[in-house]
Amino acid sequence: MTLETLPPLLVVCLCAEWCNVCGEYRSRFEQVQAAVTADYPQAQFVWLDIEDEADLLHPLDVEDFPTLLIAVGAVPHFFGPLTPQAQTLERMVRNAAADASAQGLKDPDVLSVVGRIRANKLAGQ
Numbered sequence: 702m703t704l705e706t707l708p709p710l711l712v713v714c715l716c717a718e719w720c721n722v723c724g725e726y727r728s729r730f731e732q733v734q735a736a737v738t739a740d741y742p743q744a745q746f747v748w749l750d751i752e753d754e755a756d757l758l759h760p761l762d763v764e765d766f767p768t769l770l771i772a773v774g775a776v777p778h779f780f781g782p783l784t785p786q787a788q789t790l791e792r793m794v795r796n797a798a799a800d801a802s803a804q805g806l807k808d809p810d811v812l813s814v815v816g817r818i819r820a821n822k823l824a825g826q
Contacts, residue, residue: 708774710744710798712737712790713818715751715758715768722785723766729787730767736791741798747822757817760810771797772815776805 714730716723727748734746751763765782771794772778778797783789797803806812 708743708801710737710741710794710801711747711770711772711815711819711823712744712794713747713749713770713772715749715763715770716766717752718750720766726767726785729785730790733787733791733794737794737798740795744794744798745823747818749818749822757821758814761814769793770811770815770818773797773801773803773805775812775815775819777808777811777815778803778805780806780808780811 712734714723714726716726730746730748734744738744738746749758751758761780767783767785768781769783769790770777770780779793783793
């Protein structure tokens with residue numbers, strides 16, 4: 702598979718406006734976005750406030766911050782809390798991009814959220 706034929710990579714950070722950790726993590730998330738999209742231009746990064754986007758995320762519960770959702774195409778590969786370190790995020794994103802054929806998550810709720818985020822947040826991009 703060449704870079705041009707890789708399915709689009711989706712990286713979503715689920716945080717809350719009131720969360721201090723999230724506020725500090727946002728610049729690291731953007732730093733990783735810049736580094737990854739330089740190598741994988743099809744990568745799409747989204748920052749979602751769980752309270753503002755509760756309908757989009759329903760029925761998923763986010764209890765720890767930051768929580769990350771990483772999907773390759775329509776298939777989620779990771780959903781869960783992550784330590785707020787740029788190196789950890791970048792390693793996970795690059796691993797997902799490098800092994801796009803890896804087994805994804807089977808949770809139907811996570812699958813549907815990936816579809817809704819792509820349809821509602823990335824339409825027209």
